[in-house]
Amino acid sequence: MNxxxxxxxxxxxxxxxxxxxxxxxxxxFEWYGEYLELCDQIHKYIKPADRILMLGCGxxxxxxxxxxxxxxxxxxxxxxxxAVKKMLELNAKSRPDMKFLQMDATAMTFPDESFSVSxxxxxxxxxxxxxxxxxxxxxxxxxKEILRTMRNGGRYVGISLLQEHILNFLLDFLPKQxxxxxxxxxxxxxxxxxxxxxxxxxTLPVFVVVATKFKSLPMPVLEFGFGNDKxxxxxxxxxxxxxxxxxxxxxxxxxxxxxxxxxxxxxVIMDLxxxxxxxxxxxxxxxxxxxxxxLGKYAAFIVPQGRxxxxxxxxxxxxxxxxxxxxxxxxxxxTLHRDQVYSTLDEVKQELADSIKNLSPAGLTEQIPYLSxxxxxxxxxxxxxxxxxxxxDFRIEEVEANGKTLRRLIxxxxxxxxxxxxxxxxxxxxGKKDRKxxxxxxxxxxxxxxxxxxxxxxxxxxxxxxxxxKDVLVVGLGGGGLCSFLHAALPQxxxxxxxxxPIMLEVAEQYFELKQDKRFHVVIDxxxxxxxxxxxxxxxxxxxxxxxDSKDLSLGMSCPPQSFLAxxxxxxxxxxxxxxxxxxxxxxCRDESLRAEALHNLHQVFPAVCSYKLEEDIxxxxxxxxxxxxxxxxxxxxxxxxxGRGLVKTPLRWQSS
Numbered sequence: 338m339n340x341x342x343x344x345x346x347x348x349x350x351x352x353x354x355x356x357x358x359x360x361x362x363x364x365x366f367e368w369y370g371e372y373l374e375l376c377d378q379i380h381k382y383i384k385p386a387d388r389i390l391m392l393g394c395g396x397x398x399x400x401x402x403x404x405x406x407x408x409x410x411x412x413x414x415x416x417x418x419x420a421v422k423k424m425l426e427l428n429a430k431s432r433p434d435m436k437f438l439q440m441d442a443t444a445m446t447f448p449d450e451s452f453s454v455s456x457x458x459x460x461x462x463x464x465x466x467x468x469x470x471x472x473x474x475x476x477x478x479x480x481k482e483i484l485r486t487m488r489n490g491g492r493y494v495g496i497s498l499l500q501e502h503i504l505n506f507l508l509d510f511l512p513k514q515x516x517x518x519x520x521x522x523x524x525x526x527x528x529x530x531x532x533x534x535x536x537x538x539x540t541l542p543v544f545v546v547v548a549t550k551f552k553s554l555p556m557p558v559l560e561f562g563f564g565n566d567k568x569x570x571x572x573x574x575x576x577x578x579x580x581x582x583x584x585x586x587x588x589x590x591x592x593x594x595x596x597x598x599x600x601x602x603x604x605v606i607m608d609l610x611x612x613x614x615x616x617x618x619x620x621x622x623x624x625x626x627x628x629x630x631x632l633g634k635y636a637a638f639i640v641p642q643g644r645x646x647x648x649x650x651x652x653x654x655x656x657x658x659x660x661x662x663x664x665x666x667x668x669x670x671x672t673l674h675r676d677q678v679y680s681t682l683d684e685v686k687q688e689l690a691d692s693i694k695n696l697s698p699a700g701l702t703e704q705i706p707y708l709s710x711x712x713x714x715x716x717x718x719x720x721x722x723x724x725x726x727x728x729x730d731f732r733i734e735e736v737e738a739n740g741k742t743l744r745r746l747i748x749x750x751x752x753x754x755x756x757x758x759x760x761x762x763x764x765x766x767x768g769k770k771d772r773k774x775x776x777x778x779x780x781x782x783x784x785x786x787x788x789x790x791x792x793x794x795x796x797x798x799x800x801x802x803x804x805x806x807k808d809v810l811v812v813g814l815g816g817g818g819l820c821s822f823l824h825a826a827l828p829q830x831x832x833x834x835x836x837x838x839p840i841m842l843e844v845a846e847q848y849f850e851l852k853q854d855k856r857f858h859v860v861i862d863x864x865x866x867x868x869x870x871x872x873x874x875x876x877x878x879x880x881x882x883x884x885x886d887s888k889d890l891s892l893g894m895s896c897p898p899q900s901f902l903a904x905x906x907x908x909x910x911x912x913x914x915x916x917x918x919x920x921x922x923x924x925x926c927r928d929e930s931l932r933a934e935a936l937h938n939l940h941q942v943f944p945a946v947c948s949y950k951l952e953e954d955i956x957x958x959x960x961x962x963x964x965x966x967x968x969x970x971x972x973x974x975x976x977x978x979x980x981g982r983g984l985v986k987t988p989l990r991w992q993s994s
Contacts, residue, residue, distance in 0.1 A: 369459045369496045369498075369543060370496065370525070371398065371399070371402070372398070372403065372406075374523070374525040375399070375496065375523070375525070375545075376406075377525065377564070378494075378521060378523060378545045379403065379494075382454075382492055382545075382547050383403075383408065383454050383456070383494060385407045385408055387408070387410065387452075387453045387454045388410045388451065388452045388453050389403075389408060389410060389411045389452065389453075390412050390414070390447075390452040390454065390455045390486065391411055391412065391413040391414065392414065392455055392456065392457045392460045392483070393414070393415055393416070393442060393457065393458075393459075393460030394414065394415050394420070394424060395415055395417070395420050396423065397458055399458055400413050400435065400456075401427075401432060401435075404432050404434075404435050405432075409435075410434075411435050411436070412436040412438065413436060413437045414437075414438050414439070414440040414442060414445070415437075415440075416439070416440070416441050418439045421438065421439045425437045442460065442479055443464075443478040443479045443482060444478070444482065445485075445486055447486045448486075449485055449486065450485075450486065450487065450488045450489070450491075451486045451488075452486055452487055452488065453488050453490070453491045453492070454493075454494060455483045455486070455491070455492075455493045456494050456495075457493065457495040457496065457497075459496060460495075461476070461497055461503065462497050462498055462500070462503065464476055465500075465502070465503050465506070467502070468502035468506075476506065477510070480493075480511075480514070484550060487550050488550075489550060489552055490550065491549070491550050492547055492548065492550070493546070493550075494545065494547055495546040495547075496543065496544070496545055496546075497543075497546055498541050498542070498543060498544070499544045499546070499581055499585070501582075504578060504581055505578070507546060508574045508577060508578055509574070511548045512554075512559070512574070514550075515550065515552065515553050515554045516548040516549060516550055516554075517548070517549040517551065517560075518547075518548050518557070518558065518559050518560070518577070519546075519547040519548075519549075519560040519561070519562070519568065520544055520545070520546055520547075520560070520561050520562075520577065520581055521544060521545040521562045521563070522543075522561075522562070522563050522564065522581075522584050523542075523543045523544060523545050524563060524564045524691070525564065541585070541588060542585060542588045544581065558570070559571045559572075559573075559574065559576070559577045560577075561577055561581070563612070569611075569612035580612055583610075587607060587695075588695075590605060590607065591696055594623060594698070595698060595699040598627065598628070598666075598667075598698075599623070599624075600625040600626050600627045601627075602625075603653075604622045604623060604624050604653060604656065605623040606621070606623075607620070607621045607623070607696075608620050608621075609621065609689075609692055616674065617674050618673075618674060618677050619671055619672065619673060619674065619689065619692075620671070620672045620674070621670070621671050621693075621696070622670040622672075623667065623668075623669050623696055624656060624660050624668050624669075626661075626665075626667075627666075628666055629666075631664070632665060632666045633663075633665040633666065634665065634666055634667065634701055634703065635667045635668075635697050635698055635701055635705055636665040636668055636669075636705065636706045636708055637668075637669045637670075637671060637693045637705060637706075637707050638659065638663060638707075638708045638709065639673075639682065639685060639686070639689075639708070639709045639714070640670065640671060640672045640673065640710075641673070641709065641710055641711065641713065641715025642673050642675075642679065642714055642715035642716060642717040642736060643715050643716070643717050643734075643736025643737065643745075644710065644736075644738055645673070645753060646745075646753055646754065646755050650670065650672065651753045651754075652955065656668075663708060666698075667696075667697070669693060669696055671689060671693075673714060675719065675732060675734065675747070675752070680714075681714065682709060682713055682714050685714055686707050693705060715736065715738070716736065716737045717735070717736045718734060718735045718736075719732055719734045720733040720735060721848070723840065725838050725840040725841070726840075727838040727840075728750070728838060728841075728888065729749065729750045730748075730749040730750070731746060731747060731749060731844075732746075732747045733745070733746055733844065734747065741761075742760070742761040742763075743758055743759070743760060743761065743781065744758070744760075744761050744775070744848065745757065745758045745759075746815060746844060746848075746849075750888070751886075751895075754895075755782075756815050756886070757781075757815040757817070757818050757845075757849065758781030758782065758816070758818060759775045759776070759779065759781065759849050760775070760776040760779035761773050761775060761776070762774050762776045775821075775849055775850040777821045777822055777824075777850075778825060779822075780819070781818060782818075782956075783951050783952075783956070784884075784951055784956040785818065785819045785822070785884075787949060787951070787958045788819065788882055788884065788923065788958060789819070789822060789823060789826070791880065791882075791919055791958070792823055792880045792882070792921075793827065794919060795807070795809075795879045795917075795919040796809065796827060796829060796879050797829075805829075806829055806830070806856070807827075807830050807831065807880070808830075808831050808833070808877070808879055808880075809833070809879065809880045809881075809882070810834075810835070810871075810878040810881045810882065810913075811823075811832060811833070811834045811835070811882045812864035812867070812868070812881070812882065812883050812884070812901075813834075813835075813836065813864065813882075813883065813884040813885030813886070813897075814834045814836035814842065814845060815841060815845070815884075816841075816844060816848070816849040816851075817834070817845035817846075817849050817851035818849065819882075819884060820832055820834045820851070820857065821849070821850070821851055824856060824857045828856075830856070831857070833858060833860060834857070834858075834859045836859060836860075836862075837861070837862065837863050837864060839861050842859050842861060845859075864883075864885060864901070865900060865901065865906060868906060868909050868913065869906075871909070871913050872912050876913070877913055877914070877915050878913055878914060878918060879914070879917070879919075880918060880919050880920075880921065881910055881913060881914055881918070881919075881921070882921050882922070882923075883897050883921070883922035883923065884923045885897050886898075886925075887899070892931075893926060893927050893930075893931050894924075894925065894926040894927075894928060894931045894932070894935070895925045895926075895927075896925035896926075896956075897922060897923070897924070899931075902922075902935050902938050907938060907939065907943070908942060910961075911942050911943060914962075914963065915963065916963050916964060917963075917964060918962070919960060919961070919962050920943070920960075920961040920962070921959065921961070922958075922959050922961075923956055923957075923958060924948075924957040924958070924959050925955055925956055925957070926955075926957070927955065932957075935959075936948065936959070939959060939961055942961075943961040943962060943963060944963060944964075944965045945962040945963070945965060945966075945967035946959065946960070947959075947960045947967065948960070
């Protein structure tokens with residue numbers, strides 16, 4: 338199975354074509370391959386019994402090689418009398434049955450339906466040098482003559498680079514002429530060209546176009562394939578166009594990667610699809626380091642299923658650290674997508690082999706090493722596929738990572754971010770089937786750990802009376818992992834969770850074992866409306882937590898939505914927590930100006946604000962209080978350390994931002 342590459346990089350296709358033809362000059366049409374590279378496709382679509390018309394034979398050896406392997410009924414035509422005379426002299430004795438005629442392919446003198454195959458190696462590309470009206474008229478005449486002289490069921494077999502205007506013409510013209518259209522990426526020719534031109538990375542993919550003539554077709558038949566792989570049928574012209582364009586765009590990016598080192602620039606990202614599928618099967622990130630002694634040239638790192646959400650693999654900074662530890666000048670980091678089936682790591686390597694090789698630096702001769710975290714592709718099991726009107730499509734899935742089974746809630750709109758995660762334990766019951774159970778003592782997210790310590794501070798250190806229940810408000814439920822942990826770890830806490838999406842409450846109860854009781858209840862409401870109502874009704878909380886994501890992924894701040902940091906809302910929170918309470922929010926912000934604005938708004942409202950940037954994560958926890966004794970970072974650290982010792986097993990490493 339060959340994979341269809343779809344690059345996310347921008348490129349100037351016209352400039353690249355111009356450079357290709359300028360550099361190749363008269364040798365450009367050597368790029369279409371010789372018989373040995375083309376024979377698989379020739380023998381698939383042309384049989385020895387066919388009457389073959391070679392369009393624009395020039396001095397090509399293709400028809401001679403075909404004759405020598407059993408194709409005896411070949412008529413060659415060319416508009417140049419010099420080329421025809423030369424070919425006649427060359428073949429008169431050794432190939433007496435082969436015909437060479439001087440003739441214009443746009444005005445042939447053959448009777449109708451004279452041939453069963455018309456073979457074109459680069460002639461269409463030579464005729465169709467631009468998309469001027471005069472040129473298009475010539476090309477239309479060319480194909481009208483081909484179809485006129487072709488028998489019903491006959492085939493036009495064209496070898497072409499399929500420039501954009503040529504591809505668009507073929508996709509529009511041929512289906513209207515009742516032709517079944519098939520386009521095959523000719524991998525053998527492309528590989529041979531790379532080997533012949535090892536010092537020149539400027540390459541272009543070659544395609545075989547097969548148009549089969551019918552009297553009539555009830556609907557267009559459009560297919561695409563790689564070499565001898567199974568053809569993929571498309572329902573629309575745009576799908577076939579996209580398949581060809583994707584191969585071409587990826588080739589341009591691969592050429593650029595072969596010719597240059599991208600160290601100091603952004604990663605190059607490429608998705609690999611099966612031709613019939615819209616969703617990616619793999620995503621590849623390509624990173625470079627400057628050349629240095631002791632560095633390997635090139636390697637590929639395959640991320641096991643379920644591990645792609647980890648910081649090391651899901652962020653540019655993490656992948657850079659991975660490259661540093663791998664010690665290679667170029668590293669491709671491959672992630673495996675959900676809703677796909679992967680059998681073994683060896684099968685994944687085999688499937689990726691051609692794509693990984695195409696991304697290698699020019700002149701690489703050694704074998705490409707494949708790195709991973711183990712000897713398998715990891716395990717991912719989808720428990721449900723769901724849909725929410727608010728969050729869109731989501732998945733509940735279980736993955737195995739580091740010897741643990743983790744259950745996760747994933748929103749497909751942001752599928753490399755885990756919304757909720759729980760540790761699944763297997764409980765053995767004598768005489769019965771083993772049972773899975775959620776471990777409420779496990780906090781998957783580091784930012785939840787820091788928020789929990791803040792709750793501990795607010796409910797014990799700030800208010801040390803143990804016989805008095807403390808009220809905690811959590812805005813944003815998700816799978817309920819944070820709330821379930823607080824409920825289990827802090828018996829003196831009464832927890833109110835506010836969740837705008839009723840589907841999330843169902844998910845939390847059915848798949849994350851969330852249970853409501855007299856110390857924990859969930860309110861389905863808009864978090865902002867609930868906060869305003871609490872303020873108006875003089876309802877107070879010892880701790881308020883914002884852990885809610887933004888649905889607008891185009892913004893530089895994905896958590897919380899900007900409306901949650903409006904001055905009016907912050908003023909409400911200030912009143913709700915009173916003199917001894919704490920307000921905590923999970924801030925995920927890649928835009929430094931938005932972050933600065935958020936911190937400014939918080940400082941304008943709260944006398945004491947402290948922020949902690951988590952290591953190896955994009956999350957930042959902001960703590961706010963009305964108590965001025967927390968104005969210094971040292972005081973926050975002192976009290977947080979005291980609270981943390983009562984809640985977690987290992988000391989917390991605080992890092993002020």
